[in-house]
Amino acid sequence: MRNILLITRKEFRSFFNLTIGYVFIVVYLLFTNGLFFYTLFLNNIAEMRYYFGIMPWVFLFFVAAITMRLWAEERKQGTLELLLTWPVRDYEVVIGKYLASVLLILLTLVLSINVPITLALLGKPDFGPIIGGYIGAALLGASYAAVGTCISSLTENQIIAFLLTIFILAVSLIAGWLAQIFGSLGTLLYFLSPATHFESIARGVIDSRDVIYYLSVIFFFLFLNNFIVVTQK
Amino acid sequence: MQGYKKRRYGILINLVIILGIMGIVNFISADYFWRWDLTENKSYSVTSSTRNVLKRLDDIVSIKVYCSKKLPTQLEQVAGEIRDTLNEYQAYAGSKLQVEWIDPAENKDEEQKVQRLGIPQLQASIIEQDKRELVNIYMGIGIFYADRKEILPAVTSVANLEYDLTSSILKVLKGKLKKLCFLTGHGEHTISSDYSTVKQSLEKNYEITTVDTSDGTKIPDDVETLIIAGPNELSDRDKYEIDQFLMQGKNVFFLIDSVNVSTEVFMALPKSHKLNDLLENYGVRLNNNLVLDWGANSIVTFGSQYVQFSTNYPPWPKVVHDHMAPNNPIVSRLETVAFPWISSIEINKDRIPDMEVTELLKTTPKSTEQKDNFNIDAQRLPRPNMADLKQYLLAAIIRGKFKSFFSDKPIPAPKPASDKTPLPAEADKNRQTVKECANPATIMVIGDSDFISNQLLSGGREGNLPFILNAVDWATMGGDLIGIRAKDTELKPLKETSPATKLLCKVLNIGLVPFLFILYGLVRLLLRHREKKAVEEVI
Numbered sequence: 001m002r003n004i005l006l007i008t009r010k011e012f013r014s015f016f017n018l019t020i021g022y023v024f025i026v027v028y029l030l031f032t033n034g035l036f037f038y039t040l041f042l043n044n045i046a047e048m049r050y051y052f053g054i055m056p057w058v059f060l061f062f063v064a065a066i067t068m069r070l071w072a073e074e075r076k077q078g079t080l081e082l083l084l085t086w087p088v089r090d091y092e093v094v095i096g097k098y099l100a101s102v103l104l105i106l107l108t109l110v111l112s113i114n115v116p117i118t119l120a121l122l123g124k125p126d127f128g129p130i131i132g133g134y135i136g137a138a139l140l141g142a143s144y145a146a147v148g149t150c151i152s153s154l155t156e157n158q159i160i161a162f163l164l165t166i167f168i169l170a171v172s173l174i175a176g177w178l179a180q181i182f183g184s185l186g187t188l189l190y191f192l193s194p195a196t197h198f199e200s201i202a203r204g205v206i207d208s209r210d211v212i213y214y215l216s217v218i219f220f221f222l223f224l225n226n227f228i229v230v231t232q233k
Numbered sequence: 234m235q236g237y238k239k240r241r242y243g244i245l246i247n248l249v250i251i252l253g254i255m256g257i258v259n260f261i262s263a264d265y266f267w268r269w270d271l272t273e274n275k276s277y278s279v280t281s282s283t284r285n286v287l288k289r290l291d292d293i294v295s296i297k298v299y300c301s302k303k304l305p306t307q308l309e310q311v312a313g314e315i316r317d318t319l320n321e322y323q324a325y326a327g328s329k330l331q332v333e334w335i336d337p338a339e340n341k342d343e344e345q346k347v348q349r350l351g352i353p354q355l356q357a358s359i360i361e362q363d364k365r366e367l368v369n370i371y372m373g374i375g376i377f378y379a380d381r382k383e384i385l386p387a388v389t390s391v392a393n394l395e396y397d398l399t400s401s402i403l404k405v406l407k408g409k410l411k412k413l414c415f416l417t418g419h420g421e422h423t424i425s426s427d428y429s430t431v432k433q434s435l436e437k438n439y440e441i442t443t444v445d446t447s448d449g450t451k452i453p454d455d456v457e458t459l460i461i462a463g464p465n466e467l468s469d470r471d472k473y474e475i476d477q478f479l480m481q482g483k484n485v486f487f488l489i490d491s492v493n494v495s496t497e498v499f500m501a502l503p504k505s506h507k508l509n510d511l512l513e514n515y516g517v518r519l520n521n522n523l524v525l526d527w528g529a530n531s532i533v534t535f536g537s538q539y540v541q542f543s544t545n546y547p548p549w550p551k552v553v554h555d556h557m558a559p560n561n562p563i564v565s566r567l568e569t570v571a572f573p574w575i576s577s578i579e580i581n582k583d584r585i586p587d588m589e590v591t592e593l594l595k596t597t598p599k600s601t602e603q604k605d606n607f608n609i610d611a612q613r614l615p616r617p618n619m620a621d622l623k624q625y626l627l628a629a630i631i632r633g634k635f636k637s638f639f640s641d642k643p644i645p646a647p648k649p650a651s652d653k654t655p656l657p658a659e660a661d662k663n664r665q666t667v668k669e670c671a672n673p674a675t676i677m678v679i680g681d682s683d684f685i686s687n688q689l690l691s692g693g694r695e696g697n698l699p700f701i702l703n704a705v706d707w708a709t710m711g712g713d714l715i716g717i718r719a720k721d722t723e724l725k726p727l728k729e730t731s732p733a734t735k736l737l738c739k740v741l742n743i744g745l746v747p748f749l750f751i752l753y754g755l756v757r758l759l760l761r762h763r764e765k766k767a768v769e770e771v772i
Binding site for chain 1: 262
């Protein structure tokens with residue numbers, strides 16, 4: 001456990017030692033806040049549904065951007081071998097790096113706290129769906145991050161990791177949308193899409209089925225990530 | 234090397250096993266799940282009203298969902314919601330509720346049966362193998378109890394699902410619809426014309442009739458609630474019939490205009506309805522005034538066909554949630570109720586000490602009244618005097634054992650009508666005036682009747698319609714359905730703010746957090762730089 005936290009800390013700090021880390025977060029905040037507050041007074045309703053509604057798509061780019069370098073950079077700079085010869089277990093590295101990316105996502109969610117505060121000042125929002133939205137966004141981001149870190153471990157090129165993550169996640173989102181085209185396979189695709197599980201949480205209803213789905217995705221991709229790292233040794 | 238290979242192989246097997254376990258966990262969890270509803274009004278959970286109805290079931294009610302297996306995606310979602318809702322229903326009802334899913338297309342007999350029940354085939358398009366196909370589907374629900382049934386023929390949205398299901402269950406249990414009656418014959422609003430929207434909504438749960446008491450006709454005994462909506466002068470006999478109806482422990486809604494407004498010439502004049510003595514006997518004074526709410530009101534458009542303008546119009550008060558009776562089920566889910574020209578009421582508590590009084594709707598404290606000299610021209614409204622501002626009561630409910638207004642009076646004779654022979658006075662001879670309610674009765678008094686006319690209801694998303702429906706249900710159905718309605722009226726509007734505040738809000742929200750974050754980054758960078766320099770100097 002101590003090793004995991006050490007790695008998480010190292011990865012989390014290294015993110016802020018690069019200008020690019022700030023750029024990602026600032027662009028993300030400008031984009032989401034800008035989009036939300038641009039239409040807030042037109043809709044004139046004290047709720048964050050629009051804010052969370054675009055989350056599956058906005059997170060696509062944001063999470064891909066923060067997970068792309070986690071493994072790819074180590075491989076490129078040849079530090080991966082070094083890292084894996086440390087007296088730590090492989091899975092500790094996998095989980096440590098993953099947790100760092102999840103922490104970053106949680107940090108950005110915390111940084112959007114101004115949105116519910118503003119709504120509380122301007123009206124009487126129902127905080128249930130807002131809290132649900134945040135929990136949902138955290139689960140969504142965490143499962144995206146599991147996919148992103150896993151893909152990052154496949155390549156030494158960050159750009160490829162970035163694009164591949166976006167591609168795979170986008171395909172899963174779109175497949176959920178178009179599920180009905182695929183006949184009986186559609187039900188499976190509908191179930192597999194991260195966006196369909198986000199809907200009810202963002203409405204303010206936490207359904208154990210959705211939570212189990214997200215935890216399954218996270219668990220599976222972390223395991224796959226571990227498998228990839230081990231085979232590359 | 235051998236070891237690595239073995240390990241790899243082992244992990245690969247584990248991977249497959251884990252994938253399998255996860256598939257099974259997700260598969261099982263689809264049937265055994267819990268839902269945690271975080272919304273304030275528990276909008277996505279079965280309400281306590283429904284739970285009470287379900288817990289009270291003492292015999293088996295059976296629900297059959299006639300739903301096709303192959304559905305377009307959006308209806309697939311609806312079917313999923315229906316399944317979840319019914320699962321919850323079953324959880325509360327236990328073995329007393331049987332739910333069955335049937336695809337009528339699978340069996341010819343079943344299909345004929347379904348059509349006999351009045352569940353129609355719907356057409357929907359499904360995309361299959363690159364082709365858009367039109368298919369016939371069924372999406373109906375039947376609720377059966379003993380030899381009675383209720384059918385929801387086409388459930389294509391779940392907005393009203395709980396209300397529809399629970400009211401259907403109540404209906405099959407009770408068998409007969411409760412009766413609701415509108416008073417006619419004195420220039421009231423008519424359910425066939427300007428009250429038709431309200432009538433349509435009420436018809437779902439009530440049998441609706443009308444009665445004209447001016448010739449001495451009694452209000453039928455099986456009526457539960459009488460609605461008096463905007464009458465002109467009522468005779469003593471009318472009042473007697475109303476009073477005696479109330480004395481049976483029934484409900485009477487008084488929606489009375491005491492000021493007549495002509496919209497053509499924008500003139501307001503006092504209107505005589507002669508109900509004051511009756512109402513005062515029940516502890517309510519209906520004022521001959523118009524209330525102007527300067528704090529919350531509707532935006533109204535005025536003008537001719539050439540020039541039009543919209544403006545905030547204080548004579549149309551809008552009651553906001555903060556000024557509704559707290560925790561009252563009639564208004565608990567409503568955000569606003571808007572009135573066009575309304576008179577205030579006052580409660581004389583000394584007269585009715587033992588009654589349960591609910592002050593349902595009030596104006597904001599920034600309100601004034603006009604008496605006698607009415608001036609309702611939007612452009613020439615006299616500015617209010619700050620000292621005159623106060624809060625007015627607009628709607629109230631009183632429940633209890635009322636005393637009759639006619640307890641020490643003779644029975645008034647019916648008015649002879651020209652086309653009808655008046656009832657023989659002998660009939661009245663055997664009639665005994667009931668002097669006091671044996672069971673609690675309910676009255677609701679509002680100084681306006683236009684707020685639920687078709688014209689007003691078509692206007693916007695105010696809670697006017699849910700308000701009156703809730704009130705009728707609350708009084709008539711004894712609260713069984715009250716919590717379920719108003720599900721889709723709960724939009725939470727933002728407060729009114731000035732354009733400057735809006736701009737400030739945008740700028741701060743979009744810019745402030747990123748700016749602070751960048752600032753933090755710069756400071757951190759600077760500190761690191763210094764640290765590095767210091768280390769270099771030491772070396």
